[in-house]
Amino acid sequence: MIVCVAVVGHQNNPLYIQSFTEADDALKLHHIVHCSLDVVDERVNNPKKSGPLLNETFLGLLYPIENFKVYGYLTNTKVKFILVTTDLDVKDADVRNFFRRFHAAYVDAVSNPFHVPGKKITSRTFAERVSTIVKSFGLTSAV
Amino acid sequence: MIGVGKIKQYTNVLDKPLTKGKQEVSLSAFAFLFSELVQYNQTQVDNIGELERRLEDAGYAVGARVLELLCHRDKGNRRETRLLGILSFVHSTVWKVLFGKVADSLEKGTEHEDEYMISEKELLVNRFISIPKDMGTFNCGAFVAGIVRGVLDGAGFPAVVTAHFVPVEGQQRPRTTILIKFAEEVLHREARLG
Numbered sequence: 580m581i582v583c584v585a586v587v588g589h590q591n592n593p594l595y596i597q598s599f600t601e602a603d604d605a606l607k608l609h610h611i612v613h614c615s616l617d618v619v620d621e622r623v624n625n626p627k628k629s630g631p632l633l634n635e636t637f638l639g640l641l642y643p644i645e646n647f648k649v650y651g652y653l654t655n656t657k658v659k660f661i662l663v664t665t666d667l668d669v670k671d672a673d674v675r676n677f678f679r680r681f682h683a684a685y686v687d688a689v690s691n692p693f694h695v696p697g698k699k700i701t702s703r704t705f706a707e708r709v710s711t712i713v714k715s716f717g718l719t720s721a722v
Numbered sequence: 723m724i725g726v727g728k729i730k731q732y733t734n735v736l737d738k739p740l741t742k743g744k745q746e747v748s749l750s751a752f753a754f755l756f757s758e759l760v761q762y763n764q765t766q767v768d769n770i771g772e773l774e775r776r777l778e779d780a781g782y783a784v785g786a787r788v789l790e791l792l793c794h795r796d797k798g799n800r801r802e803t804r805l806l807g808i809l810s811f812v813h814s815t816v817w818k819v820l821f822g823k824v825a826d827s828l829e830k831g832t833e834h835e836d837e838y839m840i841s842e843k844e845l846l847v848n849r850f851i852s853i854p855k856d857m858g859t860f861n862c863g864a865f866v867a868g869i870v871r872g873v874l875d876g877a878g879f880p881a882v883v884t885a886h887f888v889p890v891e892g893q894q895r896p897r898t899t900i901l902i903k904f905a906e907e908v909l910h911r912e913a914r915l916g
Binding site for chain 1: 783786787789790791793794802876877878
């Protein structure tokens with residue numbers, strides 16, 4: 580169950596945060612996403628020799644907190660995608676696939692000439708595509 | 723860029739592959755649009771420097787979006803961290819997507835360490851434009867310079883990019899050169915990376 584997805588700009592400013600649970604814990608999710616930014620920076624600045632390459636976009640599992648798992652993805656323009664999920668067994672390929680489609684939706688949203696880079700993403704189409712991708716993530720990973 | 727590509731109809735928009743980037747736009751449509759852009763900006767400004775700056779700003783927005791699109795479409799999972807890497811990316815991939823061919827040449831400047839030049843025999847945007855004598859050294863390639871600046875800025879390599887005419891003997895029309903001057907921090911970072 581994906582709880583929340585977030586897009587964070589290259590100056591660590593939030594561009595898009597969407598939660599998919601009915602519970603009213605938006606503040607906690609914001610806090611989790613904010614903490615994960617530090618982990619992303621740490622991964623980027625001190626690459627583990629045995630870990631991902633210096634210029635790999637998918638960062639993998641960032642850190643587990645309470646009953647959530649947080650995954651990260653860094654694009655070429657230092658824009659970060661954060662995924663918070665409560666699934667216990669999440670296949671790596673599924674998360675990569677999710678981020679690939681999410682990146683495609685993000686690129687389409689940014690290509691909008693009326694979108695100002697650095698401001699929040701207000702496109703309704705983007706929000707709809709993101710919820711479609713999130714729904715299909717649950718289906719493909721269900722065994 | 724001449725010709726109209728065929729578009730395959732997909733029922734579900736999520737299935738449309740982002741990698742099918744071979745659709746072409748007609749050259750005359752682009753030339754008309756660009757000439758209108760230049761004319762519109764000409765009515766809004768008082769001097770040539772301002773006109774050049776406006777064209778460059780228009781190109782900057784295009785460059786930022788082109789970078790996002792190309793990184794997702796062509797580059798897979800790689801992120802450019804080296805100077806030569808990003809320069810060859812601009813020189814081949816970006817040029818190929820925008821103009822249908824790679825740029826003519828990429829050179830390193832001899833006087834300064836932080837200068838690089840991409841030159842082209844004739845920029846596509848300048849093909850149907852002739853500059854009147856009283857506009858001096860104005861070059862509509864400022865639009866392309868803005869695109870390059872947008873790409874470099876988005877990738878984390880701040881630079882000052884300008885377009886110049888370079889006269890070549892034996893040819894009537896001068897060659898166009900895009901001059902890229904990187905900021906101090908880029909060179910320091912590059913030296914640190916070794």
